[in-house]
Amino acid sequence: MGSHSHEVTDAILDTLKRAGSGLKEAGVRFALAGGCAGYARGAAPSLHDVDFALLEEDVPLALKTLEGLGFRTARPPEDWLVKAFDEEGVLVDLIFSLAERPVTEAMLARAEPINVAALSLPVLEATDLVISWIMPLSEHACDYGSLLPMVRAMREQVDWDRVASVVAPSPYASTFVTLLEKLRIVAPTNPTSDTSWP
Structure with missing residues (x-):
């Protein structure tokens, strides 16, 4: 989630506007996710692509819509x-499963x-966004340093008790919450027994 130049950020925001307005017009059910969602919620620009969360059943319509706008699509x-x-x-990543959950x-x-960027878009709730960032943390990908400034900028928008409840089974994600508390x-936090997500 490294920061980028204004030129790169502007290009990403232009792509976000084109793709987001097209998906809205087509009736795709989606929400902005990833670094762009953090930016929309007040974090510093740390953008390298555009992420949209959507229902798996809406993927064909989303792909058709973006192809109609001149995007090249791929199924990795x-x-x-x-x-x-x-x-x-x-x-543009069209994500239908976050942290291995649909x-x-x-x-x-x-x-x-x-x-x-002058366009009203649905943006993931801050709590869901933070969970989507920290649940995938593992021994192979555990960069707390890049997450700290993003999460710090959004901290007042987040239900931290809910975050702590959902991520409790993950030693890496729950340790990140502990780090936030110690800092x-x-x-x-006061985790509850409700670990349902999303």
Whole structure:
């Protein structure tokens, strides 16, 4: 999630606007996710692509819509997303499974409309967004340093008790929550027994 120049950020935001407005017009159920969602929620720009969360059943319509806008689409070997590239090569990930759990209608219903680069788009709820970032942490990918500034910028928007409950089974994600508490970025959490997500 490294930062980028204004030129790169502007190109990504232009692609976000084209893709997002097209998906909205086509009636695709989606929400902005990833670094762009963090940016929409007040974090510093740390963008390298555009991520949209959507229902798996809406993937064909989303791909058809983006192809109609001139995007080149691809189905990678991963079984949780498909990809689209605009004419400049900017990547749009269409993600239908976050942290090995299917994107649900309930998650998309919790998304909030936020003005992103002069376009109102549904953006993942901050709690869902943070969970989607930290649940995949593992011994092979455990970069707390890049997550800290993003999470710090959004901390007041997040239900940390819910985050702590959902990520409790993951030693890497739950340790990140403990780190946030010890750094006094968030207040001590009080996890509940409700670990349902998304």
